[in-house]
Amino acid sequence: MAFLYKEMGHDAYAFVHEKDGQNLGEITWTLLGDVMVMDHTFTSPSFRGQGNAKKLLDKAAEFAREKGYKMEAVCSFVVTAFNQSNEYDDLKA
Secondary structure: OOOEEEEEEOOEEEEEEEEOOEEEEEEEEEEEOOEEEEEEEEEOHHHOOOOHHHHHHHHHHHHHHHHOOEEEEOOHHHHHHHHHOOOOHHHEO
16 A cells, blocks of 8 residues: 655645545644644545554654654544554654
8 A cells, every 4th residue: 555645735744545536545744843743544434444544654653753753643543543552652742
């Protein structure tokens, strides 16, 4: 599964999974200094329950690690993922 990195506007960014022009999933954040404020995760109803939201989060986490950023969980999916696993402990702001 390939994700496109997108600049969404003023300090807003996303990884998006699109196929045939259709948005199948995305994770978005606002960059404040060196903190990615994770504010939204979406997966298409046809893609839910297959781990795609976690794949999006993992891609964002990989990006944060590469850039030396931290992540602040605001989106309920990211909050839950941060609370249920220590996989992202090194990224928590």
